[in-house]
Amino acid sequence: MSYIPTTDADRAAMLRVIGVETVEELFGDVPEAVRYPEVKLPRRLSEPEALRELREISEYNVDLDHAPCFLGAGAYRHFVPSVVGHVIGRSEFYTAYTPYQPEISQGTLQIIFEYQSMICALTGMDAANASHYDGATALAEALVMAVSASRGKRRKVVMSAGVHPEYRAVVRTYTQGAEITVAGDQDGVSEVGALAEMVDADAACVIVQNPDFLGYLESPSALRALADTVHAAGALLVVSADPIALGLIAPPGDYGADIVCGEGQALGGGLSFGGPYLGYFACVTKYLHKMAGRIVGQTVDRHGDRGFVLTLSAREQHIRREKASSNICSNEALMALAAAVYMTALGKSGLRKVAELCYHKAHYAANRLSALPGYELLSERPFFKEFPLRCPRPVSEINEYLLDEWGIVGGYDLERNYPHMANTMLVCVTEMNSKEEIDLLVEALSSMEEGA
Amino acid sequence: MSYIPTTDADRAAMLRVIGVETVEELFGDVPEAVRYPEVKLPRRLSEPEALRELREISEYNVDLDHAPCFLGAGAYRHFVPSVVGHVIGRSEFYTAYTPYQPEISQGTLQIIFEYQSMICALTGMDAANASHYDGATALAEALVMAVSASRGKRRKVVMSAGVHPEYRAVVRTYTQGAEITVAGDQDGVSEVGALAEMVDADAACVIVQNPDFLGYLESPSALRALADTVHAAGALLVVSADPIALGLIAPPGDYGADIVCGEGQALGGGLSFGGPYLGYFACVTKYLHKMAGRIVGQTVDRHGDRGFVLTLSAREQHIRREKASSNICSNEALMALAAAVYMTALGKSGLRKVAELCYHKAHYAANRLSALPGYELLSERPFFKEFPLRCPRPVSEINEYLLDEWGIVGGYDLERNYPHMANTMLVCVTEMNSKEEIDLLVEALSSMEEGA
Amino acid sequence: MKEPLVYEISSPGRIGVNLPECDVEEAPLPQEFLRKHLALPEVSEVDLIRHYTRLSQLNHGVDKGFYPLGSCTMKYNPKVNEDVARLPGFVHTHPYQASRTVQGNLFLMYHLQEFLKEISGFSAVSLQPAAGAHGELAGVLMIRAYHESRGDHRRTRMLIPDSAHGTNPASTTMAGYETIKIVSDARGNVSLDDLHAHCDDTVAGMMLTNPNTLGLFDEYVLDIARMIHECGGLLYGDGANLNAIMGIVKPEQLGFDVMHFNLHKTFSTPHGGGGPGAGPVGASENLAPFLPGPIVVIERVDEVSEADEAWDEEGYCYQLRMPESSIGRLKAFYGNFGVCLKAYTYIRMLGATGLRQVSEHAVLNANYLLNRLKDVYPLPYDRTCMHEFVLSGTLPGAPGVHTVDIAKRLMDFGFHPPTVYFPLIVPEALMIEPTETESKETLDAFADALIQIAREAREDPELLTTAPHVTPVARLDEVGAARTPVLHCLKD
Amino acid sequence: MKEPLVYEISSPGRIGVNLPECDVEEAPLPQEFLRKHLALPEVSEVDLIRHYTRLSQLNHGVDKGFYPLGSCTMKYNPKVNEDVARLPGFVHTHPYQASRTVQGNLFLMYHLQEFLKEISGFSAVSLQPAAGAHGELAGVLMIRAYHESRGDHRRTRMLIPDSAHGTNPASTTMAGYETIKIVSDARGNVSLDDLHAHCDDTVAGMMLTNPNTLGLFDEYVLDIARMIHECGGLLYGDGANLNAIMGIVKPEQLGFDVMHFNLHKTFSTPHGGGGPGAGPVGASENLAPFLPGPIVVIERVDEVSEADEAWDEEGYCYQLRMPESSIGRLKAFYGNFGVCLKAYTYIRMLGATGLRQVSEHAVLNANYLLNRLKDVYPLPYDRTCMHEFVLSGTLPGAPGVHTVDIAKRLMDFGFHPPTVYFPLIVPEALMIEPTETESKETLDAFADALIQIAREAREDPELLTTAPHVTPVARLDEVGAARTPVLHCLKD
């Protein structure tokens, strides 16, 4: 077998050194009654067979390279530059563990340091970690961190209904063992003023998403006002943000956020059916020591040369155990590397350009779609790359038609999460959607109505 | 532009150092009348656009991952282990030039040395180079080498009709400026005894292919007899061989070949529509100094440590210019690397196993196909992985039916090269053809006859 | 040669990728929403590639050499996994696509669930958790939900052996339980006396790692399970060490009620410099309804909406469903699908026989190394080990030398050091896990190096205390880094 | 740390890949045909990967650093090329598939032919040749075939400047012509006097590289072309240096009749440690019928067999056809398709504007470096250069130092040395080609290193003559290697 190099001769020699006759003798501590159970798995495959089987499985999917796609809702189809795959495909990166031994891990460590710098630049925060499992868990940990920043005294969290529904579900899973109240979102509160009103002396933080789940942008001035109220009440402002949008819009640091986190998949990650993604996370210095996860710091070696190490690990589970700020250990380091390469490739002007392309194309689509009879925009609020579109019939029906007749993957059906949003599609348009694709969607929808 | 790092500020500073005002001034030596012509190329594409265009072009092909394939005839669909792509995808290998500077090229050099060792093992020769463009040019250079081994005195070459028709064509292209007679193949001579009879004092070499173009194997004893005749006449025996077959059958060194060469694509190379492939080439020590191409030798460094260098370069064009044994400069080094990785992955037992799989499956196919009414084997001669199959109708007709109705890519139409072989298909079966695929082919052919 | 920071090679106007032009009419930007500046680096594609290529060469990875990092199962991961994970049919699928358009993905997840069930003996598996610790949180929350579902609200304590990994107590805290430490006995097992002393009706359960972090198979595991169950608690299994026992014993048959798998350890997905991983949880029948979701189920086509096409010829199709009393979602979407892909491939390539061979050779290799080293390095628990073992770095005759020095010196020999200073119950611990993918030659070279280092420790201790000597940087000042944290390089 | 040979890590019974079992009845093997043993190595997958990974790190490549190897155009090659070349729709196509099933491949080849025609001005292009030298052979054979087709059998001589690359005379010999060397003048041009002296009706043609290997654009190229044509010869262009003049001038308009392109230099396919490359040939109208074939043509569907489906909506399809009076095939199948793919992608990403920018920056960078260095190193031809230039390593005040020493010392600074001792007409030549993909920072660092080395040459020559000092091996004994060749490691 190609993965086990031990030859028969090796095995015999090794058993001799160990002082046993057979490998079986090494398992004497395993209760005999349950030792060597029958394990029924399909026949093992050779490498060509495995490759073929897996390719065939993959081909049972409709892949989005072959279907214009208007789905977003937290997972985005952005362009991934070729260099990203080439860098993260270097085995020195992907076959290393967490860089516990810095002298032979400077590659990973320096890149995380650079990643932290870029995340700070993007968010306007002072410190970033690398990393959380995804945008949802990053947000849940932000909330736990906010509670812990009050030394556990404040146990109420005000969360906007504009936060991604699955993120809100994860927040509830994470807090089910703790005595924390999550308020606001279930009553549909998402308006900044209304959120501000809910802040009281028991509030640990207010959580908003910007752009929100529906794609709408909140103005920096309104958010600044919210931050002021929140801070006056001794609470924290947590902002979950699409990092691509941050290429264009004001960084949360500008309007007073204390913690900024979100889903980093759009930064060089594939869609991959939902994972592995990347929870990015950053905060102001004040709360640094409450932040979870790996943090890299700059230092010097014995000769005074610059080098990088994991630092502030006194926060982490392997040191603080039950008193740790989080249980996170393995994280999404390789995705953080991809994000670093992505941000390097695009840089200052490129990320802005991608954000602008999304903005312009989404607005073009919104204009054209809302001009169709029976279709209209849910509101006139400013949006980034997604917008809710009122449709003349159930979204599930439309999407079925789009897929079957036009090979188009339509937008997200908002009724799944918001019962009052029947017949409303969350349309997502990125730089990957060409004008022709958008026009095709318009043509498909109008021909559906004609056919109806 | 991402490929040109020069910023406007850089450009200005550089022009200042050069002492000119504009880049245009640097082109003063170019005749003004023809300077700055109009060049009409399509609009440049961004990276996502290019990727999309190229993917779309590729999808206009029927690719053989999606169609059972029985085509061989010199280009073979063998399994390429995953490790091959991962190793040759390391940029330290593929972004290096010919290892002229050995101290910073030990990776490439040691691998070529190992490749040479493996090719010597496979062929039974004493020395190998790395490499020729493909099997056809390797053979043409073998012939030139044989003539040159006679110090140009012998100018007749006896070539079997069993040599790949395109190789024979290439031999004619290569020799059209030299006064060399190529005899045998055009009269259809391929039988070993008949070839031996053609050897005379003017013969520089005899060229055979084993297995031959039709897939037939020649016995080592018959070839040994041929070698003896050839050597007695003072000529060389040149053998072109499928390296996969050499995993199973006697190496040409065993029966007295002087030069062994062939197409190395099967050793870890893709089909890639015919290129880049790999001409492997090996010879006995006696003719070493006449061999073309790059050769790596072992040596020591200043401290006495082992190292590797390009050696015997006094044979090559950059030293000997018009007196060089060949004009070859760039070669197929990366394909040689792939072959080295392939041979390492399979090793002693694996290459044998692949060869046996080909053999067994081809014989299974031959048995089943020749049992179909109207179908029969051209002869009972032993074969390796290909065999000519007499069919009840033109091969082109059959292949059209197979493709259109069954999605099968049928065998090679021998009528293309051998007018007397009308209705004869060269069927190729490798380890990549499952029993189901072979059975499907049988089913398809029998249903064609039923339908007819 | 040191590599500058990417910000240090940045120059205004450069870019690393060519982006498309806008092909639609531009919409007016909402000026008051926009950011003023963005401090990202600006580099060309060649400079980007050189930067990251050079940085990569400063790393040690499994593909470069031996990496016996105890508890981390740094086995070699087949390259075919990487190729599979890049198949466009998997990569380019959106988590919200209609299920009939992702039957390939769901088929794969379903069968991976089934494989893991068969390997572990559990009744159900959820692929939701993104890592081992995430699986632990899921498991403890499931235990909590189970007790609550029975109206049993007294249970507030989780028993955890002193040898446990830090994530166990940390997960316990996150789930709102109190951690009670149980000591180990002289043979490295859980002390049954101490356990007995803590078993009462406030016990929600126990988190047990078996083989434990000493690399020892607990000799009383069946008794422990019985005791926990008798006091009404549930037994959580930290499956990080599953690599020792595949095909040898099914954890469910040892009495575990719920367990996480570390796909990135046992099932061969590379660690990526810290992640991504995947930490599926398996549960016995009583806990299965509480699993995090969604999980993949197989349904007859006529049970689902008509539009769904059957992937399976017999009329079945795969669907994502929430388990009956699920603790909920642990992350957005459905787990780390890309990691699951590799685990699926690995299991298909090995089959039941291959997985058993994996465990047998993991244990063989560890015992071989243990026997080559135990006369040179103190071995606190002298028993047959499983896939790993723990030595002590307190070398006789070398008082000034610490485990950290031995670890750093190993780097000079081209080896990654073992895990150090864990588990906490062994002073100066050196925790060595060779894995099954290493050859006898590699193990011998490693043993020879450690033996030579032990000699150096006595004869030339400074060689160790100033090590490493041939690495890209010398020993780094970690204390200084924490004292005055420099966490980014932005000027502002 | 040295890496052992793969044979030295071999152990009987190991294998590096899992192969399938036989799924058909086995046929009896022809015993007397079989080989007795096969001395290939036996290693596991992990040992294989570590071996090659470690070896890779002993190499310098463009992705690691500057590689100013004159005449080789070691530009950085966009990564997107690599991705395109791995698209399964291209990789898994057989050269003998029916043309209607490979219209994608043929489309691409056709358009690459068209692009190269447009860039060079030629009337037709064949993608057959596998490298530059292969293209030269094609071109000289075409010239031969042309003369023969006109019944002109006297022409036996090919004129080649003394600055020419070694492949030019070697190709000439292979094609059965005699090489006549033409000297260069004091400004690095072809000496018109010497040329004049050799122009007669025995001249088959001339092989001219322009810009030449000194990096100079021949000031009399139009006169040369006229003189050659006047005596009935044809002008062959060695297109290795096309990187200097794209969009600046079309070679056909300078009077060339036939020319090869080095796709692996100009059009950005990496060199692969020596190959593969691709050396398409372009020809003016009179030589086009002699091009090697097959080449791709576009035909109306109704002109080809009915079964062919049109790829093109307008009823066209692509076919492989032999040019009318073709010299024949130069290799099996149709050229190095995989390399052509990358060149096509590159041209599509750059367009006409981008290609001109490439040449402008290649020339700008070379002139910048030249000006930074010309006061320190002797510059034999002090003119504005094109994409490269040639210095001499004969440093004043450093008699014991040779070009080889300067080259080896450069390695200690992390740079690949320039081409050395070529062209032959410059003593101790250092031939420097920076390419357009290098930044000013890199050029400055390289110039600084060369300037420092010049100082070292005077002050501490031993530092150079014993260089390199920080490479994986020290200076190697090349003479010894050739004296007693050890060309493999088989025991037998």
Ligand SMILES: Cc1ncc(COP(=O)(O)O)c(C=O)c1O
């Ligand atoms: C014994 C043990 N338990 C739990 C974990 C946590 O797993 P993960 O890192 O996947 O979160 C680890 C990881 O090292 C471990 O070794």
Ligand SMILES: Cc1ncc(COP(=O)(O)O)c(C=O)c1O
């Ligand atoms: C000027 C010149 N001509 C011809 C060649 C030969 O090209 P190839 O190596 O592609 O055969 C080279 C290669 O270095 C060259 O520099």
